[in-house]
Amino acid sequence: MIMATTTIDDPMLPQPCPVRQVVRETSDTFTLKLEAPSGAGGNWFQPGQFSMLWVFGVGELPISISGDPAERDRLVYTVRSVGQATQTLVSREVGEAVGVRGPFGTGWPVEQAQGRDVLVIAGGIGLAPLRPVIYEVLHHREKYGRLVILYGARSPRDLLYRKELAAWARQRETQVLVTVDYGGLSWRGNVGVVTTLFKYVRLQPARSMAFACGPEVMMRFVARDLETQGLTRENIYLSMERNMKCAVGFCGHCQYGPHFICKDGPIFSFDRLRPLLGKYDL
Amino acid sequence: METLERIIAEHPFFAGLESYYTNLLTGCASNVLFDAGTYIFKEGEEANEFYLIRSGRVALEIFAPQRKPIMLATLGEGEILGWSWLLPPYLWKFHAHAVEPVRAIALDGKCLRTKCEQNHDLGYEILKRFAQIMEQRLEATRLQLLDVYAVR
Numbered sequence: 001m002i003m004a005t006t007t008i009d010d011p012m013l014p015q016p017c018p019v020r021q022v023v024r025e026t027s028d029t030f031t032l033k034l035e036a037p038s039g040a041g042g043n044w045f046q047p048g049q050f051s052m053l054w055v056f057g058v059g060e061l062p063i064s065i066s067g068d069p070a071e072r073d074r075l076v077y078t079v080r081s082v083g084q085a086t087q088t089l090v091s092r093e094v095g096e097a098v099g100v101r102g103p104f105g106t107g108w109p110v111e112q113a114q115g116r117d118v119l120v121i122a123g124g125i126g127l128a129p130l131r132p133v134i135y136e137v138l139h140h141r142e143k144y145g146r147l148v149i150l151y152g153a154r155s156p157r158d159l160l161y162r163k164e165l166a167a168w169a170r171q172r173e174t175q176v177l178v179t180v181d182y183g184g185l186s187w188r189g190n191v192g193v194v195t196t197l198f199k200y201v202r203l204q205p206a207r208s209m210a211f212a213c214g215p216e217v218m219m220r221f222v223a224r225d226l227e228t229q230g231l232t233r234e235n236i237y238l239s240m241e242r243n244m245k246c247a248v249g250f251c252g253h254c255q256y257g258p259h260f261i262c263k264d265g266p267i268f269s270f271d272r273l274r275p276l277l278g279k280y281d282l
Numbered sequence: 283m284e285t286l287e288r289i290i291a292e293h294p295f296f297a298g299l300e301s302y303y304t305n306l307l308t309g310c311a312s313n314v315l316f317d318a319g320t321y322i323f324k325e326g327e328e329a330n331e332f333y334l335i336r337s338g339r340v341a342l343e344i345f346a347p348q349r350k351p352i353m354l355a356t357l358g359e360g361e362i363l364g365w366s367w368l369l370p371p372y373l374w375k376f377h378a379h380a381v382e383p384v385r386a387i388a389l390d391g392k393c394l395r396t397k398c399e400q401n402h403d404l405g406y407e408i409l410k411r412f413a414q415i416m417e418q419r420l421e422a423t424r425l426q427l428l429d430v431y432a433v434r
Contacts, residue, residue, distance in 0.1 A: 154431035179356075193425040199360060200359065215430035221425060
């Protein structure tokens with residue numbers, strides 16, 4: 001049982017957060033909006049961080065925060081329902097509580113990106129951990145150069161945040177390009193993997209920083225292509241995923257070479273990851 | 283004024299090509315426009331040209347019986363459309379469908395094949411460039427086949 005007196009500073013104890021809203025994004029992906037725990041202001045999230053969401057009686061899941069860092073009264077998570085725990089999580093009714101631990105892990109280096117062009121490259125549900133970066137840049141537009149969002153999904157039906165993508169594309173100094181692997185009959189957009197979008201972007205590699213999130217094989221090719229385009233490895237950041245349990249670097253479940261993804265990541269610069277990416281056993 | 287030769291010389295596909303060769307290529311080139319919805323070529327037709335897309339979007343489609351065409355990839359500004367003109371039997375393997383109004387430079391494949399046979403240096407330059415495009419598209423297709431966004 002969760003005690004109401006639990007302090008938010010204890011990383012192992014979940015805070016019960018009532019569900020405010022559940023939004024269906026696609027056939028299997030939902031966005032959960034939770035009431036932020038009182039006192040969370042002092043421990044607010046950085047874009048790219050994740051929480052452990054505890055579905056009482058079912059289990060605990062690491063889920064990236066996909067909401068707006070400026071909205072401090074809510075915690076937002078986009079979840080793909082692929083198993084019993086995620087199915088139960090997205091089936092929560094408004095008012096029901098979800099246990100929240102965190103935020104955990106490293107964030108995208110958004111402050112370091114100030115004064116530069118920001119490239120956001122997302123594949124599938126990988127757009128969710130990157131959405132806070134987009135909000136951050138758009139809230140502080142004058143601090144950043146161009147914002148380029150490249151997004152690839154399996155099919156038009158699988159595109160997340162469609163209305164927001166359209167709204168972001170209307171913002172000044174913002175380029176949004178979307179592609180799908182399989183276009184339907186009515187699709188008039190791009191068809192092809194996300195790396196095929198690079199040729200439509202006028203990159204200024206020396207003054208750009210890239211943030212990528214998606215399936216690991218996608219990120220590997222994205223990072224390689226960005227490097228070919230002239231970005232240095234230190235300016236390419238990737239979000240990694242492994243089986244996270246404790247989220248504080250104790251249990252070792254998410255070990256990836258010399259790193260614990262939960263504590264040292266999930267965001268890493270490409271120069272740190274490059275020796276590990278593509279290794280079979282990791 | 284933008285001349286055909288200048289457009290060809292400045293196209294990324296021909297980057298670094300000596301002006302003597304771009305001049306040769308210009309002799310085989312013409313400006314073309316395709317309305318949205320039209321087919322630029324269809325599978326099985328004779329492949330007599332290729333295109334430098336200047337604006338618009340082209341879908342490569344494959345025909346499947348009792349189904350509407352399946353879109354395999356899209357090509358846009360700055361890209362090359364078509365290499366079947368280069369290799370026997372010189373027949374298109376797919377449909378190319380203008381999904382937006384398309385402005386392009388068409389290069390006459392027969393004319394170019396003749397010039398490449400006469401001048402192997404030009405032929406080698408052209409082949410190198412097409413080989414790179416083929417390699418990039420093969421890799422993109424392999425990644426697409428991985429279906430990386432599917433639930434595992």
